[in-house]
Each structure stands twice: as structure tokens, then as C-alpha cells.
Amino acid sequence: MTELDGASSDAAEAVPRAAPRTARERARAELTREIKEEARRQLAATGADGLSLRAVARELGMVSSALYRYYPSRDDLLTALIIDAYDAIGDAAERAVGDAAEHGFGGMPRAQWLAACHAIRDWARARPHEYALIYGSPIPGYRAPAATIGPAARVPLAFVGVAARGSKAGDLAAGGPGRLPLPPALVAQAAALSAALSATGVVAGDVDPQVPPDMLVRAVIAWTQLFGMISFELFGQFVGSFEPADALFAHAAAQLASFVGLR
Amino acid sequence: MTELDGASSDAAEAVPRAAPRTARERARAELTREIKEEARRQLAATGADGLSLRAVARELGMVSSALYRYYPSRDDLLTALIIDAYDAIGDAAERAVGDAAEHGFGGMPRAQWLAACHAIRDWARARPHEYALIYGSPIPGYRAPAATIGPAARVPLAFVGVAARGSKAGDLAAGGPGRLPLPPALVAQAAALSAALSATGVVAGDVDPQVPPDMLVRAVIAWTQLFGMISFELFGQFVGSFEPADALFAHAAAQLASFVGLR
């Protein structure tokens, strides 16, 4: 680790380092970050359509063409924001799960699940435009590059992880009265996905190598429900009925945990 | 009714009629509709941001300023499209429920519920941009006028109606093992909404005057789940996992019907 600090390592090495060395490299890294942050600020104020390279440059006291030294196009800047947003909401979910797991009292998978739900909602309410950027209507003319896939998967994987760990600990109830059997096509899809997950090892190693299809499907359904509710809340569908949506959300999250089988 | 056809009624009456009389009025009604249709076509191609008055006018062979004789601003045209979209998806849901109710074989509330779910999904998949217009990210700078509330309520009311009729027919199961009790705050919200619904009589008259809070909440949760899944499907969250989403959707819809208590 210490060798990464630069001074003690062989100066002849031309290998690129994690930390920038020259003043130029440091300035570049900083401005790259500052541009992204200013863009994020404008996104929060206006939404994705309102994000303009010229406005970002203006705010930073630069000329618009200067931004092209940092991001080759507007879409690349958008991609950076999208990846950041997915990572941030993924972080929030994973951290909530981790924190809940550490609490002796509330360490049960069900508590982890509920903590994740509320952390995600809190994140979304604090950054509605970033939420809309990743879970709202697709941006016309923009195609998400493959680099967004990994970050986008963190939230659903966190839920699958909780469900899987709940299962291992014996906390996942077996199919109850309200549980319908999966149609074969769905079993096939779920099994394929499950195999892919265990092959890449993204689901934590302390878990059965293959997540059973019905559990995976339940987690995915719960995931869609959760985001359906958050989207309705943020996008205004509850205006005049279930607003504020705190009680509805808390109840739905609890209901979901039961549906997934966490007790 | 015949008196509305014009010829037979008193010519001295200056009362505005449902059907336009003069050539001017007919032309105006037709162009108003044509503008909206062209706008809808552009919406389908480009999304809400891509909708431009100038482009609509161009396509219709008019000059852009001429549109202002028909819609006072771009936002008013958008509002018209939004109301139409809500009405169309509401129509689809209501028609599906009605058709299913008529079928002797599948006339059970559960069949009505499933028919509505699939009709809504089909509508959304056929018109993704219209769907995004009403259920996607809010349009920056646009505030929906009160006139959208009624049409927007048709879909959730259709679901509440099915649940309520299911209950009356004894098809709504009582709280089962997976059912959590509602927190008081939620009961209060649901009861208030329920009272408002029965006061305005929007829920069909063949139903108990007041929809019980827990049933209302279950219907609302199911409504959010349904649209969460459709949004994920249309907005690309299932890419690489549950795509095509037919099997997942069918299963989730069935699961929801059970959750609501329809058997």
C-alpha cells in the first residue's frame, strides 16, 4: 500500500497510478470531478433535459469548448452521472443492509430488508432528479452503455442477497397459502439468471451457490414493487390520496418482506 | 336526442351545441383534433421533449403561429395529450374488466383483475411514449392542471372497483397469514379517501358505500406494483435478466390478484 504513495517507488516506472502524480494530472482529476459535480447540481435543479454543457461551463467560469477536454460529449457526461447515481443508491442499499446486520437486536434478514427499502426511498426523495435519471423515462436519443449494467445491478442484488441469506438462516418461509407456483418459462429465466449470478460470484459467498428460482422471482417482484411505489410518490401519482406516503410505504415494505418470506 | 341534430331545433337559440354547426366550427373541431393527432404521432416518435409546435405545424402544412388559434401554448397541447392518454389507458382497463365480467366462464373478479392487468400492459407496450408521458418522469417546467386528476383516477378506481365487487360477492378472502395489520395513520388516510370516493359516487353503485380501508390499501399497493413492473419493462431495467417479461408479468399479476384477495 505504501508504495502507491509515490515517493518511495522506482521513479523509472511509467505504469499509470491510481493517485495522480503531476500537477497537471491532479488538476485534470479535480476538474473532471468538478464538472461532474456542477452537472449534478444542474440536474438536481432542472432534470436531465435541462443539463447543458454550456451552462456547466459558464458556472465553472470556463468556455464551453473547454469541457471537451474532459468529456468527449454530453452523453458521456450523462453516463458518468448515471453511473454515479446507480452507485450511490446501490451504496445506500448495501450500507443499510450492512448496518442492520450489525445491530444485534435488528440483525434479522427482515430488518435488513426493511432498512434497505427505507434507505432507498430516502435517497430517492433527497435526489428526485437523480432518481428520475436512472429509474424514470428513458432519455430520448441516449443509449446506456454497458458500463451502467454493473452499478445498476447493485440494488436488486442487495435484495437477492438478503433473501438468500434469510433462506440460509432458515428465515425464509416455505411456499405459503398465497404463493403461486411459477410457470415453466419463468423458472427457466430465473434459473439462467441464477446460474449467471453464481458463475460471476456477485452474490455473497456465504450463500448457497445457486439462488432458487422462486426466491429470485420473489425478490425481483419485491424490487419492482418497491420502485413502483417510490416512482408513484416522486412522480406525483399519490397527489390527493396517499400523500404523504410514509405510512403507505412503510406498510408496503413490511408487506413485501413478508411476501419474500422474511419473518 | 334528435333535437341535437340541429335542423329541427329552434334556429333562434344561441346555446352552444355538442355537434358543431357551421362550416367554420366543423373545420375548427377537425383541425383541433388533427393537431393533437400529429402531436401524438411526434410524441410516439421522439418523446415529450421532442414534441415541438413548429414541427407539428410543419407536418400539417401550416405556419407555427397558426397553432395558437387552437392551443394557447405548448403546455396546453401537452395537457390535451396527457388527458387523452389517461383516458385511453383508463378505457382499456375498464373495457377489459367489463368484457371479462360478461364472459360466463371467466366472469369472476379474479379474471376481471387479470384482464385489466394485461390490458394495461398491452396498452403501455403499444404506446411507450404515451405511457412515459403519464407515468414517467415529470416534465420539467410543466405542472399538470386539475383537469388531469379525473382521467388519472380511472385506472386505480377500476382496480378498487374490482376488489370491491369481489368483496361483495364473497370472493375477497379475509386477512390471511401473510397479511399485516395497517398502521393507524394509513387507516386514517384510506378511510378519508374511501369516504371521498363514496361521496362523489365514483365507485360503482352496486358496491358497499364505503370501501374498507384495508381493501383500498391492498388495491393501491397492487396498482403500484403493476405499474412498477410495466415501468421497469418499458424503461429497460429488465434488460439482460427477465426479458421478455411476459412470464414474469403474468406471474406477478396473478400473485397480486391473490394478494388483493381475489380467488
Add this chain to the structure above:
DNA sequence: TGTACATCAGTGAACGCGCGTTCACTGATGTAC
């Protein structure tokens, strides 16, 4: 350590585009007597 050259950041002007909305106007359609 000092010089010559290469690399890179940022400038400023320009290209080419599109937008919503206003306004004075012409010419057609409708209405009242």
C-alpha cells in the same frame, strides 16, 4: 541544472440548428338587417 521540444488545457469565434411566442396583416366565412 538548463535548454529544446512535446504535450496538453483553455480560448474565442464560428457553424448550423431549433425553439416558443408575439404581432400587424390579409382574406375568407358567418351574421344581422
Add this chain to the structure above:
DNA sequence: TGTACATCAGTGAACGCGCGTTCACTGATGTAC
């Protein structure tokens, strides 16, 4: 039925705006000898 006037649809020019991206350029920073 015919004329005078009012209403309305559509025109064309203009206002004022903003955008993403390219390109030749200057001047500062970094590198090799």
C-alpha cells in the same frame, strides 16, 4: 335575396433565446537529453 359589418383562420416576419460541437490558436506545464 343582398348588402354591410363583425368575426375568425392563417400568414410571414421578427424577437430573443439556447444548444452541441468543431477548429485553429496561444500559452502553460511536463519531459528528455
